Amino acid sequence: MSEVRYVEVETNHSGQRLDNFLKTLLKGVPSSRIYRIIRKGEVRINQGRAQPSSRLQIGDMVRIPPIRQSKSSDLSTNPLLIRLAQCLKSQVIFDDDAILIINKPAGIAVHGGSGLQGGVIEALRLQAADSPLLAPPFVGPAYLELVHRLDRQTSGCLLLARSRAALLNLQQQMGGSKRSATKHYLALLQGCWQGGDRRVSCRLRKNQLLSGERMVIVSDAGKIAESLFSPISCSDIGSLVRIELLSGRTHQARVHAVVCGAPIAGDEKYGNHDFNCLMQGYGLHRLFLHASSIHIRHPVTGKSMHFQAPLPTELQHLITAMGLDCSAIMGH
Known part of the structure; x- marks a missing residue:
């Protein structure tokens, strides 16, 4: 059991909620325990009682009571x-x-x-x-x-x-009305893609099935999500597609691919079983979804920056074996 300690808030935690600060600081301590010690007044900011939602400021002194941390948290x-x-x-x-x-x-x-x-x-x-x-x-x-x-x-x-x-600067770039960052993915979709670019817009909601499995579903009660699908190379079996996420919802690219009638290869949650088995015959043993590039403005300098992650070798070999043209995305 530790002793009472006092932690001074530094720049990197200024503006952070007290509960999130404690969750970072007290690894291995259940959230229920953290909220209990706040509620009982055992955690104090500058000697005063606080709420879980209290925002910390530089120089604040946070009192942490004696509390046992799991050794497994190390x-x-x-x-x-x-x-x-x-x-x-x-x-x-x-x-x-x-x-x-x-x-x-x-x-x-x-x-x-x-x-x-x-x-x-x-x-x-x-x-x-x-x-x-x-x-x-x-x-x-x-x-x-x-x-x-x-x-x-x-x-x-x-x-x-x-x-x-x-963190706050980049999160603002990736969401909200001032969204400026762009993220592109490469995916292998089932079947021959029909038509050119396609913009998908629908509401997505997290859902828990009776089995306990968590899935994202299309629902009017969900949050709006938008994606842009652009075909790169197609065959009767599958199509290599670039996906730009215009919002950042959980499993967005995967669910939107299903909305298009072309699930992603290797997707065991949302995909097509027969197509996945066919792709295993080509040597695919993972989800064919790769975050190929990201464009941001540097949070300090404001400089426009573009970063790329090459398509993994095993995925390059797969699309070559399928007869798809991957020359346009080599090195991307």
């Missing part, structure tokens, strides 16, 4: 996480004091949860903490947060912020 010696951290060293696309962009491999979650001990963000934070087991490969401060997410089976460009100011 990931610094987790061998799987250490290996992942080593793997990600070779996947850095860009890194400076404000942003970090990596080429996330397929099969790796962006964060822990749902039975996973850790993911990309935990591995990168392990690096940033200068673990004695690892040589730090990245520059910049230890603060690191995901700006957006990629599904576990999706590969490609993943953007992280190295300061809270950068």
